[in-house]
Amino acid sequence: MRLCWSLTVVLALALAGAVYLFGIRGSVAPASDGRTAILLEPGERDLVLAEMRAFLQSTQAIVAAAAAGELAPAVTAARAVGAAAQEAVPASLMGKLPLGFKTLGLDTHQRFDQLALNAEAMDDPAQTLQELAELLNNCVGCHAAFRIDAAKN
Numbered sequence: 001m002r003l004c005w006s007l008t009v010v011l012a013l014a015l016a017g018a019v020y021l022f023g024i025r026g027s028v029a030p031a032s033d034g035r036t037a038i039l040l041e042p043g044e045r046d047l048v049l050a051e052m053r054a055f056l057q058s059t060q061a062i063v064a065a066a067a068a069g070e071l072a073p074a075v076t077a078a079r080a081v082g083a084a085a086q087e088a089v090p091a092s093l094m095g096k097l098p099l100g101f102k103t104l105g106l107d108t109h110q111r112f113d114q115l116a117l118n119a120e121a122m123d124d125p126a127q128t129l130q131e132l133a134e135l136l137n138n139c140v141g142c143h144a145a146f147r148i149d150a151a152k153n
């Protein structure tokens with residue numbers, strides 16, 4: 001009976017530790033420039049950076065569309081980096097990303113979706129640019145806090 005309880009406690013602690021490591025802490029280390037380095041394999045880094053370049057590409061398309069006063073291309077560009085795009089991230093990589101990174105990343109995808117919905121509903125370029133300006137704070141904030149370094153094996 002006693003052994004049973006000890007085992008339960010050990011398992012619960014192990015589970016809590018796993019949740020902390022994979023759900024909250026991620027695979028991180030302090031970086032030389034004061035940011036938090038996320039330690040990734042080359043292929044994982046490639047995947048995250050490809051997602052980043054898609055963010056930048058969509059941002060360019062949204063600014064261009066708003067400047068031209070024709071929001072249809074902005075809607076398409078925003079949806080291309082919406083929450084649906086995030087499903088491509090494998091669980092093994094998810095586990096290495098700290099909670100703050102995941103939260104900010106998800107919020108960014110959702111803001112692109114919301115921007116697309118509002119651009120369709122309101123068709124107001126100034127409103128779209130306002131939403132983009134707020135969304136870009138996520139990019140600025142995340143880049144100030146995190147960078148990606150190679151995992152040491």
Ligand code: HEC
Nearest residue numbers: 049052053055056101104105108138139142143146147148
């Ligand atoms: C959740 C965190 C996060 C958010 C949000 C985020 N980024 Fe990034 N981004 C990163 C990290 C980390 C890097 C790697 C930086 C480094 O290692 O110095 C990066 C790199 C990049 C790069 C370089 C890509 C390459 O191929 O080298 C671009 C461009 C970029 N981000 C654009 C954006 C844009 C535009 C947004 C907002 C629409 C954005 N990012 C939002 C975390 C984020």
